[in-house]
Amino acid sequence: MIDLETRVYKNENVPWRIIEDEAILVEVKKGEVIHLNDVGAKIWDLIDGENTVQDIVLGVVGAYEVDEDTARQDALCFISEVLEKGLAAVRDE
Amino acid sequence: MNKTGFTLDIARVPVRIFSDREKSLGLIEGVFGGFISRGEPELAIEVRETRRDIPEDLPEDLLSDVKVIRKGQNIGFYTKAFPGAELGFFDPRENKAVFFDRGGGFLENHIRAFTLAVFQFFLFHREYGFVIHASGIRQGGRGYLFPGPSGSGKTTITALWPGASVVSDEFICIRESKGAYFMYSTPWKETTKSEAVIGKIIFPRKADRLEIKKVSPASAALELLSNIIYSFYDASIMEKALGTVKDITKKVPCSEMRFALDSSFWQEVAV
Known part of the structure; x- marks a missing residue:
């Protein structure tokens, strides 16, 4: 379970690149490539083990014309998904 | 025994194929003849005789039956259908590869599948494309x-x-x-x-x-x-x-x- 104070880091075995405003992530073992749109790419870029979920939400609000509630919902949904897929993990405090 | 060979130009990368088995070299030269060239080799592939039994029925699709396995610093190439049958290996530190030729003579699809796999991993390791x-x-x-x-x-x-x-x-x-x-x-x-x-x-x-x-x-x-x-x-x-x-x-x-x-x-x- 994550909350706004949770810090999340990227799985270092997941190759990825930001390409223009979008992103490509690769699940090598599954042989799958994941394409993220601009908002997904922004959230992924901000996942660094240092930013809290709230920092990420504010990063999205600063980058796009979106209110904080919507950004929070998007960020929580996206982060839950990447955690579930093993693309990222929660940092132990 | 003397090892002779020839050099291929694959995408402007000189690739040396050599062996002490003249018969195999002659056959390989026939397969890749249009790509023979000159140049200081960047990648070398040796054809070595093996008594191991490599099956003859590697499929027509060059890639579908090749399995790639890391072996320490080397990369080994096997056939999926016959896991004991090693086609050969590639040493990326030395840019050298060895292809195991069956005693009875090489099989055309084996050498095609092997050289394709070796060349691809050579490119990956050198970040050449x-x-x-x-x-x-x-x-x-x-x-x-x-x-x-x-x-x-x-x-x-x-x-x-x-x-x-x-x-x-x-x-x-x-x-x-x-x-x-x-x-x-x-x-x-x-x-x-x-x-x-x-x-x-x-x-x-x-x-x-x-x-x-x-x-x-x-x-x-x-x-x-x-x-x-x-x-x-x-x-x-x-x-x-x-x-x-x-x-x-x-x-x-x-x-x-x-x-x-x-x-x-x-x-x-x-x-």
């Missing part, structure tokens, strides 16, 4: 690359393009030189050397009418990665492939093309 499932056409000094899996229409395109100079309709090597990306024919399907600067990348889709539209660099990168041979081998290889693919999609315009089975597309593409 990659071999991709694609067809390619050269016209008016420009190259048009059509990446895609079997059934996507890439071979149909080469057949329908009037007067096309086909670089390849199956395996193309892509490499960067002086800021531009080149496509090269390869000896695994083609019999002659050919190259062109890549001017456009077009992802083909069979449809009932013609429609061409630009795709985002990230979408193009996704499709390119999906067609690079062995790119999903491990994360470090994928890292290298990703870096190259990102650069290509930045420098070369990428589109997707829905097309019917007629030649009307080429005038739209070659603009």
